[in-house]
Amino acid sequence: MAEFKPADSLYEWFDQRLGIDKFVKVMMTEYWIPKNINFLWAMGVLLTVMFTILLVSGIFLLMYYKPDMNMAFDSVNYTIMQEVGYGWLFRHVHAVGASVVFLIIYIHMFTGIYYGSYKKGRELIWISGMLLFVLFSAEGFSGYMLPWGQMSYWAAYVITEIFGGIPVIGGDLVVWIRGNFYVSDSTLTRFFMLHVLLIPIAILGAIVVHFYALRFPHVNNEEGEFFDFDKEADKYLAGDKKGSKVVPFWPVFLSKDFFVLGFFLLFFFYLVFFHYGFAMDPVNFDKADNLKTPAHIYPEWYFLWSYEVLRGFFFEIAGISGKSLGLIAFAFANGIFLVLPWLDRSPMVKPANQRPYFKYWFWFLMVDLIVLTIFGKLPPTGANAWVGFASSVTFLLLFIALPFITRAEAKKVGGK
């Protein structure tokens, strides 16, 4: 055992036992981030803050929420919204936060795609990120059920029904997920458990893995430049702060993130207090009624693009029913981003606009996703159904074509 001198101060006492100095260095003041980055690199910290806000507001909601089919609606809309001091504030923050977190997740994801931050050593950052995306999706879906409004109920009905399309086990699987033959009290209680316990724990774990995965490959930068971090760090520590290509996480990187965070929060709170309708659908202020199907059923906005891929196939092709085709396409859409690092066969780590072929692919994908999102909400009738079909097929083709496009690009740029 190491020898302990009597400590001169409280700080030293803790430092001897926990190695605070060293820890702060490793995690903060000597954790090196490239200097050449823009505000898009603040999205990760924004997400961390948003997750914290969701966690804290969620804990407050949990104190009054009742996971019971007969009590849930009033516990949210009356007890929390009207009776509990500032209960409405926690609900608004939580509901709007859950929606806005997806906006930031998408910006974060597409930043990663745009700058090619998922390859050449960064594969595990990407994969742990996708894992977070899946977990956040499950968290969003399970949470949306809790107020037990009409949209809670029917979105849950439609989405759980999707699993019924899986061959052989489908029917049993739906019953297993719902805990009943239809969406019922047992469904609500188990989704409550998932929402407040299992998924949050998994998210916390996945965030740790994500951060750890960032450590060795290092964060990418605006030009996709690879350089020797140790050499640049030495330069910085020797006093050549202006000449070095890196900055420490604290205080330099975070000072910029706080600035971005400040303006983001301004936007966020505007939505929370004055413009929350997009995150708290009016239809959901009608209590769930299993005998009354709403005229239009749609998931939350962040699921619309994949929902539209599911709905896009509405007729039989080559003897396979539209429903089965939709399901296959839906499974494809939800899994394909995970393998992106291997679909991109070009070695270039550059912003998309500097890549001769990839840039077209990227912007095409953005347009297609926006079309899918918008038509995912509109009633799938007449021309809308065909736009949905075309944009769903386009989505599939884009990903099937990606390896070929990027291989051609690799040839053109000659392995650089």
Place this chain on the structure above:
Amino acid sequence: MKELKILAVIATLVGITYYGIEPYAHHVMHPEVKAADFTFGDLKNVDTKLAGNVENGKTLVEANCLACHAIEKAGHPAMMPNADSAASYGVVPPDLSHAGRIYDKNYLANFIFDPVSAMHLSHKYPVGGTKTFPMPSYNWMTPQEIMDVVSYLQSVAPKVADNAEGHKVTFEAACGRCHSMKYGQLEATTPADVIKAYMGATPPDLSQYIKSRGEHYLHGFINDPQVLLTGTSMPRVGLNAKAQEEVIAYMEETGDRKKAEREATGLYVMIYTFVFAMLAYLWKRKIWSEVH
């Protein structure tokens, strides 16, 4: 500069998406609501320009209306408890104390002349059908007599304060026989099963309707339900503009009780956040001046 360009690109993409899934999608799913018509111009059976005679109206009301209706404010209490009158008529007949204040004059006169056509409920109570509306048509009265009745009802109606209490009185008089308002501790005076047998549907609790339907929709809907929900059992009740405002105000006061607090708090939070953002900006400039 470059960062502003990136911000502009993101704002554009987000803006287009937002427009598509919110204003545009709502526009497609909920076609434009016709503006409310508070003249009830389609009703022309009674010449409402005739000046009514209150005294004569009083005599007519006592002879024709009090068999079923109470007028508490004029000293005529209800004949039987609500449950019993609901069982006999299908719905509790309204106490007419507030009728002269909350109903549009033209509507009220034409309602007395022929209730079913004024309420736009001919599809529920067709002429010669099996169901008949409990209140008979007073189409045998002369227009002058009907206007006398209207004048009398207007003369007995008490004023209510322009506050939550007053709004509640109007809501109870206008909607409370059929609709409950759980979050305001109001229960419909007619029992739900009786109404269901009578109207063919259970009137919903209105506690959260200010949120689920929104003020704009409610304005059009209350004014003429059939326009927005063809075939609905809900009658056109004939509220004048002021009474309808009061009803909707009450729905907001019970359904969105924290609105004022939310808006006031929101302002403070935004000011606070703005100060934080500015300080963060200054701090960032100071820190980055050392590395750039």
